[in-house]
Amino acid sequence: MWTTTMNVTVHVPVVSVKSRSWCCYASLYVAEQPQVLNGNPPDRKEIRLGLPSKGRMSADTLELLKNCQLSVKQVNPRQYVAEIPQLSNLEVWFQRPKDIVRKLLSGDLDLGIVGLDTFTEYGQSNEDLIIVHEALEYGDCRLSLAIPQYGIFENVNSLEELANMSQWTEEKPLRVATGFTYLGPKFMKENGLKHVTFSTADGALEAAPAMGIADAILDLVSSGTTLRENNLKEIKGGVVLESQAVLIASRKSMIQRKGVLETTHEMLERLEAHLRAIGQFTVTANMRGSSAEEVAERILSQPSLSGLQGPTVSPVFCKRDGKVTADYYAIVICVPKKALYKSIQQLRAIGGSGVLISPLTYIFDEETPRWRQLLSELGL
Numbered sequence: 001m002w003t004t005t006m007n008v009t010v011h012v013p014v015v016s017v018k019s020r021s022w023c024c025y026a027s028l029y030v031a032e033q034p035q036v037l038n039g040n041p042p043d044r045k046e047i048r049l050g051l052p053s054k055g056r057m058s059a060d061t062l063e064l065l066k067n068c069q070l071s072v073k074q075v076n077p078r079q080y081v082a083e084i085p086q087l088s089n090l091e092v093w094f095q096r097p098k099d100i101v102r103k104l105l106s107g108d109l110d111l112g113i114v115g116l117d118t119f120t121e122y123g124q125s126n127e128d129l130i131i132v133h134e135a136l137e138y139g140d141c142r143l144s145l146a147i148p149q150y151g152i153f154e155n156v157n158s159l160e161e162l163a164n165m166s167q168w169t170e171e172k173p174l175r176v177a178t179g180f181t182y183l184g185p186k187f188m189k190e191n192g193l194k195h196v197t198f199s200t201a202d203g204a205l206e207a208a209p210a211m212g213i214a215d216a217i218l219d220l221v222s223s224g225t226t227l228r229e230n231n232l233k234e235i236k237g238g239v240v241l242e243s244q245a246v247l248i249a250s251r252k253s254m255i256q257r258k259g260v261l262e263t264t265h266e267m268l269e270r271l272e273a274h275l276r277a278i279g280q281f282t283v284t285a286n287m288r289g290s291s292a293e294e295v296a297e298r299i300l301s302q303p304s305l306s307g308l309q310g311p312t313v314s315p316v317f318c319k320r321d322g323k324v325t326a327d328y329y330a331i332v333i334c335v336p337k338k339a340l341y342k343s344i345q346q347l348r349a350i351g352g353s354g355v356l357i358s359p360l361t362y363i364f365d366e367e368t369p370r371w372r373q374l375l376s377e378l379g380l
C-alpha cells in the first residue's frame with residue numbers, strides 16, 4: 001500500500017506478515033492476505049508483563065530484573081511464558097519488542113520493557129501507553145539518519161545541507177531506507193524535507209545505499225561501527241531520538257485491572273532502588289575527633305563527602321585507664337563511583353583512616369518522584 005503525506009511517500013505494511021523485505025510488493029500480497037485482527041483481551045485475572053524474547057535487549061532485561069531481586073523463572077528458553085515468584089499473580093510473556101507495544105495497545109499485556117525507539121515507533125503517541133521508568137540504563141542507542149561518505153554526499157555534513165541539495169525533486173526524491181516507517185516521515189516533515197520517499201526492510205539497512213536501493217538510511221546506531229564499515233556517516237541534526245530501555249504500561253490496565261497498579265509500584269520501587277545504588281559506593285572510615293558534631297563539620301566542609309542526606313557519624317568506644325572513651329568516630333557516607341578517588345583524598349585530608357569501600361545494593365528513598373508523577377498522570 002502507498003500512503004502519501006504531503007510530499008512524503010511511504011511504503012507501509014497493511015497487516016503484519018512474517019516475511020522479510022516484502023513491503024515493496026505489498027500491493028501484490030495484500031490481495032491474497034486474509035484479514036488479520038489482533039487484540040482480543042480475554043477475561044483474565046493474571047497481570048501480564050511482556051519482556052523481549054530475543055535480540056540484544058533480552059539478556060540485559062533478565063539481568064536487570066535479577067539484580068532487583070525479581071528473577072524470572074523460565075522452564076526452558078523456548079517456552080514463552082514464565083513467572084517472577086516475587087510478584088504474585090504475574091505472568092511473564094516473552095515477545096518481540098514491537099509486539100510488546102502492540103499487545104499493550106490491544107489489551108493483551110499490561111506492562112512491558114522495550115527500547116524507547118520501539119515504544120515511540122509502534123506506540124505512536126497513543127494516550128493509553130505510559131512510560132513508567134524512562135531510563136533503565138541499558139540498550140543505549142540512537143535513531144539517526146546516515147548518508148554515504150562518498151560521491152555527491154562527500155561534503156554534506158548536516159541535515160540542512162542534505163535538505164538543500166539540488167538533486168531532490170518531486171520526480172527524483174531522496175530515498176531513505178528505514179525500519180521506522182512512522183518516525184522517519186514524521187521527522188522529515190518536522191524538519192522541512194519535502195521530497196522524500198521511504199522503503200523498508202527488516203535488517204542490514206546499511207547495505208541499501210551501496211546496493212543502489214536508497215540514498216540514505218534511518219537506523220539505530222550505537223558504536224557507529226556498522227555505519228563506518230559500510231562507508232556511511234551520521235550528520236549534524238540527523239538524530240531522531242536517543243534510546244534506552246524503558247518500563248511501559250497500559251493506562252487502562254493500571255486503572256481498571258486489579259493489582260496492576262500495585263505491581264507497577266513494586267517494580268518501580270525496586271528498579272529505582274537498584275539503579276540509584278549502582279552508581280554509588282558505601283564508604284566507611286575512622287576519624288579522630290572531640291565530638292560527633294565536630295567530625296561532621298569537618299566532613300561537610302569537603303564538597304565530595306556530603307553523602308545522601310549527610311554523613312552518619314558514630315562514636316567508636318574503647319577502654320583506656322579503666323575508663324570508656326570515644327576518641328574515634330566511624331563515619332559512613334555514600335559516594336558516587338566516579339568521585340571515589342577524589343572522596344578518599346578529601347577524607348584523608350581531614351584525618352580519615354581505615355577507609356573501607358563496599359558496593360551498594362539498593363537505595364530505597366522516600367516515595368519515588370516517578371511514582372508521584374505516574375499517579376498524577378493517571379489522575380489518581
Ligand SMILES: Nc1ncnc2c1ncn2[C@@H]1O[C@H](COP(=O)(O)OP(=O)(O)OP(=O)(O)O)[C@@H](O)[C@H]1O
Binds near residue numbers: 057114141222244
Ligand atoms: N546497536 C545497538 N546497540 C544498542 N542497543 C540497540 C542496538 N540496536 C538495537 N538496540 C536496542 O535493542 C532493541 C532490540 O534490538 P534487536 O536488534 O536486538 O532486536 P529487534 O530489532 O527486535 O530484532 P531484529 O533486529 O532481529 O529484527 C532495539 O529496539 C533498541 O532499543
Ligand SMILES: O=P(O)(O)OC[C@H]1O[C@H](OP(=O)(O)OP(=O)(O)O)[C@H](O)[C@@H]1O
Binds near residue numbers: 219
Ligand atoms: O552502531 P553499531 O554498534 O554498529 O550498531 C548498529 C547496528 O545494530 C543494529 O543492528 P542489529 O545488530 O540488530 O542487526 P539487524 O540489522 O539485523 O537488526 C542496528 O540496526 C545497526 O545495524
Ligand SMILES: [Mg+2]
Binds near residue numbers: 203
Ligand atoms: Mg536489530
